[in-house]
Each structure stands twice: as structure tokens, then as C-alpha cells.
Amino acid sequence: MRPANEAELSDMVAGALAPLLVRGGGTRTLGQATGEVLETGGLSGVELYEPGALTLVVRAGTPLAQVQAVLADERQRLAFEPPDLRRLLGRDGVSTIGGVVATNASGPRRVQAGACRDALIGVRLVDGTGSLIKNGGRVMKNVTGYDLVKLLAGSRGTLGVLSEVSFKVQAMPEAEVTLIIEGLGDAAGLEALRRALGSPYDVSGVARHSGRSLVRVEGMAGSVAYRAGRLRALVGGEVTLAEAAESAALWRAVRDVLPFADRPGDVWRIVTLPTAAAEVTARLEAEVIWDWGGGLVWLNAAPGRGAEIAAAVAGRGHATLVRGEGGPVFPPEAAEVAALAAGLKARFDPRGILNAGMMA
Amino acid sequence: MQMPLPDAGVIARKGRIVARLRAVLPADAVIDDAGALRVYECDALAAYRCPPLAAVLPRTTAEVSAILRIAFEEGVPVVPRGSGTSLAGGAMPTADCVILGVARMTAVLETDYDNRFIRVQSGRTNLSVSGAVEAEGFFYAPDPSSQLACAIAGNIAMNSGGAHCLKYGVTTNNLLGVTLVKMDGTVVTLGGPWGDASGLDLLGVVCGSEGQLGVVTEATLRILPKPEGARPVMVGFASNEVAGACVGDIIKAGILPVAIEFMDRMLIRVCEDFAHAGYPDCEALLIIEVEGSEAEIDEQLAAIKVIALKHQPVALVEAEDEAQAKRIWLGRKSAFSAIGRISDYMCLDGTIPVSSLPYVLRRIGELSEAHGLAVGNVFHAGDGNMHPLILYDANKPGDLETCERMGADILKLCVEVGGCLTGEHGVGIEKRDLMSVQFSGADMEAQMRVKDVFDPEWLLNPAKVFPLEISAARRAG
Numbered sequence: 001m002r003p004a005n006e007a008e009l010s011d012m013v014a015g016a017l018a019p020l021l022v023r024g025g026g027t028r029t030l031g032q033a034t035g036e037v038l039e040t041g042g043l044s045g046v047e048l049y050e051p052g053a054l055t056l057v058v059r060a061g062t063p064l065a066q067v068q069a070v071l072a073d074e075r076q077r078l079a080f081e082p083p084d085l086r087r088l089l090g091r092d093g094v095s096t097i098g099g100v101v102a103t104n105a106s107g108p109r110r111v112q113a114g115a116c117r118d119a120l121i122g123v124r125l126v127d128g129t130g131s132l133i134k135n136g137g138r139v140m141k142n143v144t145g146y147d148l149v150k151l152l153a154g155s156r157g158t159l160g161v162l163s164e165v166s167f168k169v170q171a172m173p174e175a176e177v178t179l180i181i182e183g184l185g186d187a188a189g190l191e192a193l194r195r196a197l198g199s200p201y202d203v204s205g206v207a208r209h210s211g212r213s214l215v216r217v218e219g220m221a222g223s224v225a226y227r228a229g230r231l232r233a234l235v236g237g238e239v240t241l242a243e244a245a246e247s248a249a250l251w252r253a254v255r256d257v258l259p260f261a262d263r264p265g266d267v268w269r270i271v272t273l274p275t276a277a278a279e280v281t282a283r284l285e286a287e288v289i290w291d292w293g294g295g296l297v298w299l300n301a302a303p304g305r306g307a308e309i310a311a312a313v314a315g316r317g318h319a320t321l322v323r324g325e326g327g328p329v330f331p332p333e334a335a336e337v338a339a340l341a342a343g344l345k346a347r348f349d350p351r352g353i354l355n356a357g358m359m360a
Numbered sequence: 361m362q363m364p365l366p367d368a369g370v371i372a373r374k375g376r377i378v379a380r381l382r383a384v385l386p387a388d389a390v391i392d393d394a395g396a397l398r399v400y401e402c403d404a405l406a407a408y409r410c411p412p413l414a415a416v417l418p419r420t421t422a423e424v425s426a427i428l429r430i431a432f433e434e435g436v437p438v439v440p441r442g443s444g445t446s447l448a449g450g451a452m453p454t455a456d457c458v459i460l461g462v463a464r465m466t467a468v469l470e471t472d473y474d475n476r477f478i479r480v481q482s483g484r485t486n487l488s489v490s491g492a493v494e495a496e497g498f499f500y501a502p503d504p505s506s507q508l509a510c511a512i513a514g515n516i517a518m519n520s521g522g523a524h525c526l527k528y529g530v531t532t533n534n535l536l537g538v539t540l541v542k543m544d545g546t547v548v549t550l551g552g553p554w555g556d557a558s559g560l561d562l563l564g565v566v567c568g569s570e571g572q573l574g575v576v577t578e579a580t581l582r583i584l585p586k587p588e589g590a591r592p593v594m595v596g597f598a599s600n601e602v603a604g605a606c607v608g609d610i611i612k613a614g615i616l617p618v619a620i621e622f623m624d625r626m627l628i629r630v631c632e633d634f635a636h637a638g639y640p641d642c643e644a645l646l647i648i649e650v651e652g653s654e655a656e657i658d659e660q661l662a663a664i665k666v667i668a669l670k671h672q673p674v675a676l677v678e679a680e681d682e683a684q685a686k687r688i689w690l691g692r693k694s695a696f697s698a699i700g701r702i703s704d705y706m707c708l709d710g711t712i713p714v715s716s717l718p719y720v721l722r723r724i725g726e727l728s729e730a731h732g733l734a735v736g737n738v739f740h741a742g743d744g745n746m747h748p749l750i751l752y753d754a755n756k757p758g759d760l761e762t763c764e765r766m767g768a769d770i771l772k773l774c775v776e777v778g779g780c781l782t783g784e785h786g787v788g789i790e791k792r793d794l795m796s797v798q799f800s801g802a803d804m805e806a807q808m809r810v811k812d813v814f815d816p817e818w819l820l821n822p823a824k825v826f827p828l829e830i831s832a833a834r835r836a837g
Contacts, residue, residue: 052608053714053744075614104556117561118533133806134799139711140743141530141783143519143568144791144798145825146807150532150564154557171614194474200497200585202652220615220663223656271555273475295475295555318558331558336548341560343813348806359559 004042006124006132006163012038013161014130019353022157024061024096028085028103030322031156031329031358040098043163046070048138054169055138057122060098060162067097071169079170080116081107081251087261089323098162104154107255108205108216111197111292113170117153122166125152127159128349138166151344157355159348173218177228178205178247181213181237186288187278189213192235193293194274199234201227207254209289213237214250254291260300263287266324268309270297272317280312330359361408361449361789364823364835366456370436371413377434377458378414384426389464391415400441400459404506405449405790407706407760412439412453417461421539421547421577424460428575429545431458437819438543440571442514443485445506447707448788450518450570454823460575462513468492469578477536477553479580482513486520489581498583501528504784505693516576519568521784523692524649526742527618528584530784532567539578540566543815553580565810570786571821573814587651590618592688593661595668596642596675600624600737603644604717606671607741610648611714615663620742621647621692624721627699627738627749634698635691638684640675646741647692695738696749703751705736706763710774711783714744723773724748731766733759745783746774772797787825795827804830 001020003009013020019035040061048057051074058067064082071077082105084095099105101123106115113119122136135148152159181192186208193206196215205216215235217227232239242250253259260267265286272280277294286301299309299319306327313319318331333341341359345352370377378392391397392414402409413436418424431438441451441461453459462483470479473496480489486507489500503522504510510520516538521530528534537551551563566573597603607620623631623645632639639645646668650660661678668676679685691698699705712720721737728735728750739746748770752763771781771791775798781791795804804826811818811834818834 050713050715052612054611055713104561106556110555114529114533115556117564118529127806131802131806133802135803135806137778137780139713139745139779139783141521141525141711141740141745142780143530143784143786144780144782145787145795145804146810147519147532147565147568148806148810150561150567151810153564154561159560171612171616173614198473198476198585200588202587220656220659222659223652226653226655271558273554275472275474292555317552317554320558333559334549336546337550337559337562340548340562340813344560344562344810347809347813 001036001038002042006126009043009161009163010126010130010132013126013128016353019356022161022355024099024102025093027091027093027095028099028105030320032360033355033358035356038161040096040161047164051076055166056169057138057164057166058097059164060096062097064095064097064100075172076169077172078119078167079109079113080119081109081255082116083107083255083257085256088257088267097165101153101162101165102156108207108251108291111206111295112202112204117150119167120149120153120165121168123149123152123162124164125160125162128351128354133160136166140168156358158345158359160354175221175224176216176218176244176247177224178242178250179215179228179231179235180240180242181215181235182211184213184237188236190274190278190290190294192237195234196231197293199231201231203231205251206293207289207291209254209259214254216247216251254289257289257298259289260287260298263300265300266303266305267322268299268301268319269322270299270313270317270319271295272297272313276316280316284309284312362828363410363454364828366454370456373434374413377436380430380434381414381416381427384430385416385418385423389417389419389423400453403444403446403449403451405447405452405788408449408452408789410453410455412457412459413455415459415461417464419464421541424541424575424577425545425547427460428541428543432544432817432819435819437822439821440513440517440575442483442511442517443509445510446514446518446786446788448782448786448790450514450786450788450824452789462511462577465577472553473498475553476583477580478583479578480512482516482576482579483511486510486512486515493583497586499586500581500583501534502531505696512579513576516567516579517569517571518784518786521740521745523619523621523740526620526740527616532564534582535563535567535579536582537580538563538566538576540574540576542574543817543820548574551580570788570825572811572825573820588653589657590649590651590685591657591661592647592649592679592685593664594640594675594677594688595646595648595673596640597644597671598642598674600644600721601718602671603646604721606646606668607717608714609667610664611742613663613667615660617648617650617660617664617742619647619649622737622739622741623692623695624737626734626736627695630698630702630736631691631695634694634701635687637687637691638677639691640677642674647688699736699749704754705749705751706767708746708748708750708767708770709782709785710771710779711743711745712774712777712779716777717741717744720746720773720777724770727766727769731762733763733766744779768794789824792825793827808834
């Protein structure tokens with residue numbers, strides 16, 4: 001199924017007799033759902049773009065690359081830096097903006113500019129009954145009624161099929177510099193990241209892998225030079241600077257988890273506290289990429305380590321199996337939280353036909 | 361303002377309900393005499409008042425849970441209250457309700473500078489959260505004008521903003537987790553000090569749900585290292601339209617000040633009288649604040665000045681020192697109380713696309729003429745969140761009604777140009793009956809389903825947010 005507009009989408013969902021597998025480009029789908037594929041690629045195109053108001057409204061099936069190109073023409077971008085997971089997951093296909101929203105896909109700049117859900121200001125969707133619903137809108141500040149925009153971000157198509165999404169976008173900075181810090185062990189290297197995050201120098205990326213810590217600053221040229229200088233004194237180790245395209249390439253690798261792309265084994269995504277980052281991974285004998293100052297941990301581990309990883313993370317975050325076979329993909333939720341989530345799913349999709357079981 | 365008829369059965373059982381509450385709470389935590397209850401008869405939307413059946417002031421999550429369990433069993437509506445500063449009537453009682461005030465829940469439970477968060481009880485005031493981390497060089501970013509008084513609980517209920525959210529975001533962007541007590545007394549933890557939720561973003565929908573989904577007793581908030589410095593610049597213009605155009609150009613140029621505030625002539629004069637900030641006397645004034653080291657501030661202000669000068673400003677003044685910067689902000693943040701010294705007023709809160717600013721300001725002027733009531737404008741221009749202040753005379757029969765009609769016309773105008781009814785104050789009772797201007801029946805049905813899940817009996821703050829006729833069947837049920 002491939003609806004060409006909202007009316008068709010609504011009819012298809014309302015008339016569906018069996019479960020549907022909602023798909024943008026299928027480049028970042030996780031989980032176990034099966035069903036007849038409902039592709040959103042027909043719902044494509046920019047609805048409204050006002051660079052002077054930092055506002056973009058776009059249909060959900062629009063390719064992410066097209067969205068980024070439209071923004072780049074005005075020297076703007078999506079602040080949350082959505083990852084491209086195709087190489088990591090070994091998938092082809094065209095990532096859609098709806099898929100980005102449905103998975104709340106957010107990259108290294110999350111520590112400074114927030115996640116996808118923080119930039120998302122409006123949604124239109126068709127729920128499991130075929131009803132067309134809008135929430136939020138195209139303005140930056142909006143507390144009119146409940147915030148279903150946040151609820152839909154990261155809901156993986158289980159509450160409704162997104163047809164249109166609106167964003168607050170960001171101007172591209174004049175300059176970008178990354179401090180590459182070498183000569184520190186993992187503990188000291190992670191501490192350097194936390195020190196950068198706790199400084200007033202407004203860092204927009206803080207990551208560590210392959211024995212190097214990376215700290216990014218962006219903004220006006222004079223300001224970037226000033227902050228890079230201050231940070232150099234603050235973080236310790238041996239610092240070299242990467243600018244512009246060279247810096248951008250470093251962050252693409254972190255964002256897209258490229259160091260693990262061509263390696264065998266499972267890949268886990270762990271969200272935790274920066275101070276727990278080293279401890280969580282200490283006993284796991286796995287390759288690690290730390291992002292968000294240690295708050296996001298990518299693990300490349302041998303298959304079948306799920307129970308061990310869950311135990312290491314218990315009480316201080318959660319782990320998702322992004323690549324690998326067997327075992328639950330998503331971490332379990334506390335019973336009272338799971339009950340609320342199940343209640344919402346039952347009301348938005350009473351027949352249980354949208355990506356059923358995907359988040360289980 | 362129409363409110364549902366109070367439940368006579370509940371009122372008749374007042375004695376029993378109060379006795380049950382007293383049995384689980386300390387003696388000073390239950391208020392039921394008519395005189396003391398007057399304190400709770402309204403919030404900052406003071407035009408509407410109604411004393412509640414009783415008020416309770418718990419100190420712990422366990423006490424909140426016990427209260428809600430009793431109210432649930434007795435079928436008593438509960439209206440949560442932070443500091444009572446809602447401009448939308450969010451904490452306005454009904455005669456059959458228990459007010460659950462969190463004013464005594466003010467403790468700091470945990471501060472963690474390494475991981476940059478603070479966990480507080482929800483009755484703590486917004487400003488005192490920053491106060492608790494200030495010595496270590498940190499602050500809590502959302503800064504509603506009422507921040508000296510307003511509680512984090514109310515900030516979460518309304519998803520409050522503030523002048524500096526242009527850069528730092530509103531409450532929802534700075535809230536990491538909550539402890540929430542559901543109407544049946546169940547205690548739920550949502551989010552945590554770490555980044556994202558693993559499942560559905562329930563925290564995201566709780567924030568801004570106006571106390572209708574649960575009572576938030578604890579909150580984990582993101583704290584940020586304080587910038588090295590900040591400096592506001594004031595730019596005066598000969599017309600509102602030109603000021604509006606200048607805002608658009610600054611944003612488009614890719615400069616992100618922490619705040620861009622707008623005041624028109626009426627507000628400039630009123631705030632100057634109040635704060636003696638040295639505001640230039642002109643038609644329209646922008647206060648633009650940037651942050652960083654001295655050199656970074658100079659770099660940003662230089663770029664802003666280049667843009668501003670293209671719009672023929674009539675004044676361009678940088679704050680000379682810290683003291684003047686403070687007065688500039690004191691005047692702006694006191695705008696509502698300053699205007700309160702000269703007249704009764706109603707404060708609106710619609711948001712519009714920034715590009716529509718000139719048109720909307722012109723239309724508001726026309727509506728002011730048509731209804732015969734003066735309007736002052738003060739707002740967060742960078743994100744289009746307007747605060748038209750309509751002046752009226754509460755002692756003049758019919759004036760409040762005219763004012764409300766005019767307010768409704770202005771909010772409809774906001775929706776018409778692609779904006780919304782409320783940007784940061786919330787719907788409450790004030791904008792409840794205008795919801796259908798912005799939302800279809802299906803849109804509101806989807807929102808009400810969320811309440812059905814959290815509070816199936818519709819006992820928590822039930823007469824708010826949704827038009828009464830639309831929520832009637834659920835509230836009765």
C-alpha cells in the first residue's frame with residue numbers, strides 16, 4: 001500500500017483487515033512487527049518553509065536528504081543531526097523524515113540542541129481507526145492542549161501513521177572546530193568530556209572512541225576560536241584541532257556509528273548517565289563509542305550478551321539491541337509505565353493493527 | 361465563565377471526606393474552614409473565584425498518594441495547585457473539589473553537577489531552583505516572568521516558557537523526569553536523569569497537561585553552566601511593523617540571541633515608570649540579549665547592529681553596566697504588574713508565525729478601536745509569542761465582557777494566521793471554550809483519550825482545557 005495523500009491514507013488504515021507494517025524507507029526500523037507494508041513515500045514534499053521564522057513543514061514521506069538539501073540552500077539545518085544508520089545496519093533504501101520522527105533519531109548535537117522531539121513542533125497523523133488528527137502546529141511556542149507531538153516522536157508507528165511533520169530549524173554556524181584529545185585513558189578521556197559539558201563554552205558535541213576524545217564548538221568565527229582556546233586549557237591531554245569539513249567528517253562517523261559498520265557482532269545502544277558510562281562498559285569486553293559525554297554508549301559485543309548488558313545498565317539507564325539476532329530489542333518498562341503505554345496504544349489503535357508488537 | 365454544577369452529593373459528604381483526609385495527614389495539612397479556604401478561591405486569573413470544599417498541603421509523595429486514593433474512592437474532584445500564579449485559571453477550584461497544594465514540598469533532593477541535573481520536590485519555586493545551583497556556576501534555564509513565585513509543579517503543568525527560551529527552550533526541553541501520582545494513588549516514575557525514554561515519551565505528554573493526568577511531586581531538571589556574561593541592547597523603532605521586520609532579519613541571519621523582547625509605546629512608558637531602566641521613548645522597542653565572554657558579546661552585538669541599522673532605528677542603546685542590564689530586565693519582567701498599577705487588564709498569550717507580526721499588530725490596533733478598549737503589547741518577539749494586554753474597568757458594567765470578546769477576537773486572529781491560542785500560559789478555563797477554533801473534534805478526542813488512560817474517572821482538574829460540552833460525557837462518567 002502506498003497512499004498518495006492523507007485521504008487515501010485514512011481510507012487504507014480504516015479499511016485494513018489485517019495488521020499493517022508502517023514504513024518510511026525502512027532504513028532504521030527495529031523490532032518484530034509483521035504485516036502488509038504501508039509505505040509513506042507517496043506523502044512527499046515541502047508544505048511550507050519560512051527561513052526567517054526558522055519553520056519547516058514537510059510531508060512525512062519526504063526523503064531526509066531532500067529535507068536537508070532544501071534547508072542547506074538557505075544555510076539552515078535540522079539541529080538534532082539525525083543519524084544515517086544504513087551502513088551500520090546494512091540496509092539500502094531512502095530514509096524519510098517521518099521515519100526520523102517515528103524513531104526520535106537524534107545525533108551528537110542532542111547534548112546542546114536537544115533531540116528530534118525537541119525540534120518537532122507539529123504533527124498530522126492518521127490513527128488506527130483512520131481518523132485524521134493534528135497536534136501542535138507551525139509556531140515555536142505552543143501549549144494549546146496536550147502535547148501529542150512529543151508522544152508521537154519515537155512512537156515507531158504504533159499510535160498512528162504520520163502524514164506531516166513540522167520543525168523548528170537552525171541556522172548553520174559560521175564556523176566549526178573539533179578538539180581532538182589524545183593521550184588520555186578512557187576514564188580521564190571521559191572526564192575531559194564531562195568537564196567540557198560543565199563549562200560555559202557551549203559545546204555541541206562530546207564523544208570518545210578509538211582512544212580519542214572529541215569536543216566540538218560551533219558558532220561565529222571569533223567565538224569559536226575563543227572557546228576552542230579555553231577548552232584546550234580545560235580538557236588536558238594532547239590537543240589538535242580539526243576545522244570545517246574535517247571536523248564534520250569526525251562527527252558523521254560518531255553520528256552514524258561508522259566504526260562498527262563493517263565489524264561483526266551485535267550493536268547495542270545504551271542511554272545512561274555520563275558518570276556511569278565507564279562503569280557500565282567496564283566488564284563487558286566490547287568495543288565502545290561514547291557520545292553525549294558518555295550519556296550515550298554504543299557497544300559492539302559478541303552475540304548473546306543481552307542479559308549481561310541489561311544487568312550492567314539496570315538502575316542507571318536502558319539498552320536497546322540495534323543490530324543482532326534474538327532476545328528482546330527494547331528494554332522492559334516498569335509495570336505501571338507499561339500499563340499506561342498499553343492503554344494509549346489501545347486507544348489510538350483499538351484493533352492493534354499498526355506495527356503491532358514492534359515496541360514490545 | 362461557565363463551570364460545571366458542583367456535585368451536591370460530594371458537598372454533603374464534606375465532613376466524612378475531611379475526616380478521612382485528617383486521618384492520613386498531619387493536623388496542619390488539612391484546611392476546611394470557610395475563612396482559610398478563601399486563600400484558594402482563585403489564582404492569578406482573579407476575575408473568577410470559587411472557594412473549594414477543602415484544601416490539603418502535603419509534604420511528601422506518600423501523603424499525595426494517600427490524599428488522591430481517598431479522593432478517588434470518594435469520587436471527589438481534585439485541583440492541583442503550585443503557587444497559584446496561573447493566568448489561565450489552571451488552579452481555579454470548583455465548590456466540590458479538594459485543592460491539592462504542593463507549596464510545602466520545596467526540598468532539593470539531589471544535585472549532580474557531573475551529570476548536570478537537579479532533583480527537587482515540585483513545590484519549589486522556579487527561581488530557587490537556580491538559586492540552589494548558582495554557587496557552583498549553574499542555572500535552570502526556563503524563566504517565566506513570575507519565576508520568583510511560580511512553582512516547578514505549575515511550570516510542568518503549563519509547560520512554561522520565559523524570555524530566554526528562544527535559546528534554551530521551554531520547560532519540556534529542560535525536564536528529564538518526574539515522579540507522578542495518578543488519581544488512583546499509584547506512583548509512577550517517568551524519564552530519569554538520563555537522556556531519552558526507551559518506550560513512548562509519556563514524560564513529554566505529561567508536561568503541559570495542566571494537572572489533568574497526575575500530580576507531579578518530584579522533578580528532575582536539566583541544569584546548565586552559566587554563560588560567562590550577558591548584555592542586553594535596546595533598539596527603538598518608529599513603528600511596530602519595522603520592529604517586526606528587524607526581528608525576522610536577525611533570525612534569518614543565523615544569529616541566535618538568548619532573547620528578543622518587544623514592547624510598544626504604552627508598555628515602554630509604564631515599565632519605565634516602574635523600573636527606571638532608561639528605555640528610549642518610541643513606538644516600538646526591541647530588547648535583544650546575547651551571552652558569552654566580553655569579546656563574544658561584542659562580536660554578536662556588532663552583527664545585530666549591522667542588521668538593526670538597516671531598519672532606521674530611532675534609538676540603539678547597549679546596557680552600560682550590570683545594574684542597568686538588571687533594570688532593563690526588571691522592567692520587562694514586571695510588565696504585567698506595572699500595567700496593573702494603572703488599570704485592570706486581561707493578558708493574552710497567543711503565538712503567531714514571526715512573519716505575521718506586522719499584520720497581526722495592525723489588526724490588534726483595529727480591534728482595539730472597534731471594541732473601544734486600549735491594548736498594550738509586550739511579547740517574546742523571537743518566537744512570536746504575543747502578550748497583548750487589554751485594559752478595562754472592572755467596576756464598569758459590561759467592560760469585562762467586552763474585554764473577553766475582544767480577547768477572543770485576537771486569539772482567533774492568531775489561529776487564523778497559522779498560530780495558536782496559548783504559547784506558554786496554558787488553556788485553563790480562560791481559553792477552554794476557544795479550543796474548537798484551533799482543533800477539530802477528532803483532534804480534541806485524541807487528547808481526551810490520553811486523559812482517559814491516566815484518569816479514567818476524569819476527577820483531576822476536570823473542568824479545564826476542553827470545552828465543557830465536549831468533555832461532558834466523560835466527566836459525568
